[in-house]
Amino acid sequence: MNLFGRKKSFRGGVHPPGKKEFSRAAPIEILPPPDKVMLATLQNVGQPCQPIVKPRQRVVYGEKIGEGKAFVSASLHTPIAGVVQRMKTMTFPNGRHLPVMIVKAEGKQVDGEELVSEILGGEWPKDCMRLYEPMYIHDAISDAGIVGLGGAAFPTHIKITHESKQPINTLIINGCECEPYLTSDDRLMMDAPGPIISGTLLAARALGVKKMIIGVEDNKPRAIKALRKEAADTEIRIIALKTKYPQGSEKQLIGALTGKEILPGKLPGDVGVAINNVGTIAAVARAVARGKPLTHRVISVTGEGIVQPKNILTPIGVSVKTLIDFCGGLKPDAARVIAGGPMMGFAFTDLNTPVTKGTSGITVLTENEVRKEQETGCLRCGRCVDACPMHLVPTKLALASRYKALQVAEDYNIRACFECGSCAFICPAQIPLVQLIRSGKMYLAAKDRKAA
Amino acid sequence: MEKEKKSEPVSKSVLKSAKEEETTRINVGPSPHFGHIHSTTRLMMTDVLIALVPVILVSLYVFQWFAVKQLMICILTCIGTEAACTRMRNRQSTLYDGSAVVTALILGLSLPATAPWYVAMIGSVVAIGIGKMVFGGLGMNLFNPAMVGRAFVMIAFAGVMSASGYELASTGVDALSQATPLNIFKQTGAITPIYDMFWGVTNGSIGETSAFACLLGGFYLVWRGVAAWEIPLGVIIAVIFWGTIGTIINPESQWTVLHHLFSGSLLFGAFFIATDPVTSPLSAKGRFQFGIGVGIILMLLRSFSGYPEGMMFAVLLMNALSPLINRWTIPKPFGVKTSRIL
Ligand code: SF4
Ligand code: SF4
Numbered sequence: 001m002n003l004f005g006r007k008k009s010f011r012g013g014v015h016p017p018g019k020k021e022f023s024r025a026a027p028i029e030i031l032p033p034p035d036k037v038m039l040a041t042l043q044n045v046g047q048p049c050q051p052i053v054k055p056r057q058r059v060v061y062g063e064k065i066g067e068g069k070a071f072v073s074a075s076l077h078t079p080i081a082g083v084v085q086r087m088k089t090m091t092f093p094n095g096r097h098l099p100v101m102i103v104k105a106e107g108k109q110v111d112g113e114e115l116v117s118e119i120l121g122g123e124w125p126k127d128c129m130r131l132y133e134p135m136y137i138h139d140a141i142s143d144a145g146i147v148g149l150g151g152a153a154f155p156t157h158i159k160i161t162h163e164s165k166q167p168i169n170t171l172i173i174n175g176c177e178c179e180p181y182l183t184s185d186d187r188l189m190m191d192a193p194g195p196i197i198s199g200t201l202l203a204a205r206a207l208g209v210k211k212m213i214i215g216v217e218d219n220k221p222r223a224i225k226a227l228r229k230e231a232a233d234t235e236i237r238i239i240a241l242k243t244k245y246p247q248g249s250e251k252q253l254i255g256a257l258t259g260k261e262i263l264p265g266k267l268p269g270d271v272g273v274a275i276n277n278v279g280t281i282a283a284v285a286r287a288v289a290r291g292k293p294l295t296h297r298v299i300s301v302t303g304e305g306i307v308q309p310k311n312i313l314t315p316i317g318v319s320v321k322t323l324i325d326f327c328g329g330l331k332p333d334a335a336r337v338i339a340g341g342p343m344m345g346f347a348f349t350d351l352n353t354p355v356t357k358g359t360s361g362i363t364v365l366t367e368n369e370v371r372k373e374q375e376t377g378c379l380r381c382g383r384c385v386d387a388c389p390m391h392l393v394p395t396k397l398a399l400a401s402r403y404k405a406l407q408v409a410e411d412y413n414i415r416a417c418f419e420c421g422s423c424a425f426i427c428p429a430q431i432p433l434v435q436l437i438r439s440g441k442m443y444l445a446a447k448d449r450k451a452a
Numbered sequence: 453m454e455k456e457k458k459s460e461p462v463s464k465s466v467l468k469s470a471k472e473e474e475t476t477r478i479n480v481g482p483s484p485h486f487g488h489i490h491s492t493t494r495l496m497m498t499d500v501l502i503a504l505v506p507v508i509l510v511s512l513y514v515f516q517w518f519a520v521k522q523l524m525i526c527i528l529t530c531i532g533t534e535a536a537c538t539r540m541r542n543r544q545s546t547l548y549d550g551s552a553v554v555t556a557l558i559l560g561l562s563l564p565a566t567a568p569w570y571v572a573m574i575g576s577v578v579a580i581g582i583g584k585m586v587f588g589g590l591g592m593n594l595f596n597p598a599m600v601g602r603a604f605v606m607i608a609f610a611g612v613m614s615a616s617g618y619e620l621a622s623t624g625v626d627a628l629s630q631a632t633p634l635n636i637f638k639q640t641g642a643i644t645p646i647y648d649m650f651w652g653v654t655n656g657s658i659g660e661t662s663a664f665a666c667l668l669g670g671f672y673l674v675w676r677g678v679a680a681w682e683i684p685l686g687v688i689i690a691v692i693f694w695g696t697i698g699t700i701i702n703p704e705s706q707w708t709v710l711h712h713l714f715s716g717s718l719l720f721g722a723f724f725i726a727t728d729p730v731t732s733p734l735s736a737k738g739r740f741q742f743g744i745g746v747g748i749i750l751m752l753l754r755s756f757s758g759y760p761e762g763m764m765f766a767v768l769l770m771n772a773l774s775p776l777i778n779r780w781t782i783p784k785p786f787g788v789k790t791s792r793i794l
Contacts, residue, residue, distance in 0.1 A: 014488075016486070016488075180486075251786060251787065252786075255786070261786055261787035262786075262787050263787045263788065264785065264786075264787060264788065266787070334478070335478070335479060336478060336479055336480070336481065336485060337478055338483075338485055342483070342484060342485040342486045343483060343484045343485075344483050344484070345483055345485065346483065347479070347480035347481060347483075347485065348478070348480075349478075349480050351478065363485075365485055365486065369485070369486045370479075370481065370485055370486060372487065373487075373492045373493075373494070374548065376493040376494075376546070376549040376590060376591075377546070377549075377588075377589050377590035377591030377592065378591040379493060379496070379590070379591055379729045379730055380591055380729050380730045380731075380732075380734060381496075381680075381729035382680070382729065382733070382734040382735060382736070382739070383491070385734045385735050385783060386735075386736065388783075389786065390785055390786040391783040391784060391785050391786045392783070392785055393734065393782065393783065395734070412782075413785045413788065416785050416786065416787075416788075419483070421483050421484030424484050424487070425484050425486070425487055425488055426488050426491055427487075427491070428488075428491045428492050428493050428495070428496050429492075429493050429591070430487065430492060430493070432482060434482065434483060434484065435482040438482075
């Protein structure tokens with residue numbers, strides 16, 4: 001908190017209805033072992049992993065089935081014991097067609113209490129961090145195939161490393177979860193602060209930093225309390241931030257917590273910050289302290305269109321349909337199923353699609369929420385300008401994209417837009433601003449390719 | 453525009469593998485998947501209409517059927533013109549957005565009660581046709597449509613629209629028997645009681661007389677976030693500043709800052725005309741500068757020209773400057789030190 005008792009925040013942004021009440025009260029539940037999992041070879045930013053198992057091969061729980069060879073890549077592990085099937089190609093909500101490895105369950109599975117206590121429960125190391133060599137931590141993360149679980153899915157071992165090119169002085173753990181509806185991080189912080197605190201200390205040890213901050217939006221008082229209690233005898237600071245969308249966006253969060261602004265096209269490392277999501281950091285603790293790979297994650301299945309919203313500890317690779325059925329199915333008026341939250345998530349076209357490492361939630365909206373009013377001319381009201389957390393002029397960007405005035409779009413920094421959706425959310429004229437800007441960026445990228 | 457292919461998401465059902473009927477209703481669309489339910493063009497326009505209610509009531513009370521006539525002619529002509537224009541350009545009707553009615557009311561309320569029917573009618577046709585539609589419709593126009601219409605009739609029918617045109621002795625309507633407060637002061641130096649000016653029982657354009665009604669409606673607009681508060685604030689600050697200097701230079705004058713504020717469509721213009729989002733700058737900083745500019749031009753005209761309609765010219769002039777203000781108040785993108793556009 002600063003001088004005037006105001007919570008830390010950023011300039012711009014919007015206040016969409018939180019809608020956290022659907023699933024916030026539901027403690028994390030474990031999904032019973034599925035009869036098969038479908039694991040896309042590319043679940044992260046960067047290059048796909050190389051399959052290292054053959055069809056009909058037997059695999060055990062947690063076995064590595066794909067090797068991340070490229071620098072920006074992550075390994076893949078099976079969350080169930082079983083037999084490998086033939087690869088298949090599937091279409092994911094972000095529009096990509098990807099090869100998928102399929103494992104059919106067979107033999108005895110690790111289940112229930114055992115699995116929960118292995119992933120989230122028990123004692124986690126909080127002191128004697130000197131016992132862990134930075135290189136060991138880095139290798140453990142890399143071996144575990146951990147990627148950013150907040151949605152971006154950037155391979156974590158590149159961020160948490162002892163040989164970073166830029167000097168890192170601050171480790172920020174992102175517990176904002178600013179997307180409406182989603183409560184998986186909130187629930188994780190409430191139910192399992194242990195691995196989060198432990199993971200933070202381990203990551204700080206690997207990076208060699210002293211300053212550790214966990215930023216949480218102030219609409220999660222119970223999570224803040226649980227973390228503060230757990231972190232009592234450590235140097236980690238838990239900071240409550242103003243509840244505003246998109247508080248959890250990397251650049252905005254770093255700006256709010258450290259006052260540093262990251263130039264468009266630059267990364268947090270350029271200002272000496274490493275930033276990770278709470279779920280990611282819990283997976284780091286599991287990988288380092290228990291030697292287990294990333295096989296499960298917490299997913300909120302929530303929204304007006306779901307019968308019984310839940311937070312589920314789920315094996316990566318189960319189909320969306322399995323999760324929805326576990327939550328009592330869709331309500332009759334369900335209209336749209338989204339991977340992630342409603343502001344930035346992609347809509348599923350097929351409910352047989354599997355969830356990936358980056359799926360932070362499944363939001364089911366009804367006709368009522370997705371209904372759009374008729375588009376009118378831009379009123380030039382400036383609401384989008386006030387709302388843009390990147391301080392852009394969305395109306396200008398959208399119009400420039402619509403009329404393919406690429407130079408104008410570029411001059412107005414269209415590339416800095418990270419498609420957070422604040423502008424389209426607030427626009428009274430119901431102009432599909434994000435969609436237009438996205439198309440503008442696509443034209444620009446095409447132009448760049450031609451020039452290259 | 454064919455490229456925006458996914459723009460009708462709700463109606464499109466994409467599931468082919470529909471074994472269970474429950475999955476067939478699932479549709480896709482671009483993010484964000486929900487919008488602000490209290491923020492639509494129609495609702496904004498509805499709010500303007502609500503805010504205009506007190507102003508309209510006072511005008512009906514003071515000018516009686518003169519006001520009814522003016523407003524009805526403007527509404528009907530504006531709607532007709534907009535419908536005709538969209539039909540001529542083979543576009544979908546844009547009447548549902550409600551902006552034509554708002555323009556009609558603003559224009560009607562800024563006319564003298566005595567103006568003949570053809571003035572209101574021609575003003576409306578020009579406002580919608582030339583002020584808005586030739587630019588390409590709502591959002592594309594550079595100048596406030598209502599003020600374009602008003603400026604046109606002001607010049608074309610100078611006789612009936614001039615200061616003396618406001619008076620009409622031979623009716624039962626009290627207000628019409630005297631000149632407007634600004635004119636009385638200009639010509640005779642007599643001061644209209646501030647009380648009358650506050651409640652609006654004076655002569656003037658039918659919507660501008662009551663400071664009370666304008667403030668009431670104006671505060672509603674600002675509270676609802678429909679009118680940007682920076683604009684009226686800028687106007688009022690500029691007027692108070694200038695007025696205070698005037699009082700200091702000429703302390704004997706009975707025409708105080710309050711008289712400045714309550715006269716000659718100042719408040720009506722500050723809250724209802726200058727705040728038109730389309731023709732004012734985009735950013736908060738720009739809007740404030742815009743307001744200050746309107747206030748300064750207005751006071752310049754009041755001090756050195758004979759027109760009581762300073763507001764109209766002030767707004768039109770600042771409209772012309774809006775693109776320029778937009779350019780120099782462009783927000784600095786997050787993390788960027790200097791903007792490339794400047
Ligand atoms: S919010 Fe919508 S209507 Fe307002 S200026 Fe931006 S694009 Fe135009
Ligand atoms: S989507 Fe892009 S332009 Fe719109 S508010 Fe977010 S960053 Fe700004």
